[in-house]
Amino acid sequence: MRDCLDINHAYEILGLKPGVSQVEIKRAYRQLVKIWHPDRFIHPQQKEQAEAKIKQINAAYNLLKSESPTVTTPAAPSPKHSPNISVNRFDAESxxxxxxxxxxxxxxxxxIAYFTQAIRLNPRYIEAYKYRGFVCSQLGYEYRAASDLNKAAQLEGKIPTVTSFSRVKYKSQRPSLVAKWCQKLKKLLRWR
Known part of the structure; x- marks a missing residue:
């Protein structure tokens, strides 16, 4: 089904205009799935129609989520027309x-998924580790939060890395760093 689906039709199925962000695409997809999920329908004919609609929605979403956001930059002007060059910008910062x-x-x-992707693209992205650690802390994933915040501290050189050959004893430094960074990030979010 994906082969016969063009990108403009995929946007139309999700009720979106071309060029929207991946966040907006995901939001529209989730709303439509809630509306058209076959389990919401009792009558067999309605359930069958919902299954067909869900297949269209899934195909459209899969096509659009694989598309990368683009930045359009005008090329050198020509007298007849000025073509646009599309540059993919799918980096850690994005x-x-x-x-x-x-x-x-x-x-x-x-x-968390976006921060994880940023870290995959740039394993030394300190701010991504800090923010993901803060979000994990907010969700109650304390061990994961501590791991991310410790990794950020290691990358900043504030705490030494532990190797298999040397063991470093942490007194009360680890919890205080985690608590300190969580407090900083909480203050940052309150100002927004």
Whole structure:
């Protein structure tokens, strides 16, 4: 089904205009799935129609989520027409920004996924570790939060890394760093 679906039709199925962000695409997809989920219908004919609609929605979403956001830059002007060059911008900073946007909208699971993707693209992205640690802390994932915040501290050189050859004893430094960063991030979010 995906082969016969073009991108403009996919946007139309989800009720969106071309060029919207991945966050908006996901939001529209979730709303439509809630409306058209076959389990909501009792009558067999309605259930069958809902299954067909869900297949269309899933195909459209899968096509659009694989599309990367683009930035259109005008090329050198020509007398007859000026073509546009599309540049893909799917870097760690973009995912980090999507994560920050998701946190602002209260979509914490999506934010964690975006921060994780940013870290995959740039394993030394300190701010992504800090923000993901804060979000995990907000959701009650304390061990994961501590891990992320400790990794950020290691990257900043504030605490030494532990190797298999040397053991470093942490007194009360680890919990205080975690608590300190959580407090800083909480203050940052309150100002937004």
């Amino acid at each position: 995912f980090y920004n999507y994560g920050v946007e998701s946190v602002g909208q209260g979509e914490y699971q999506e934010a």
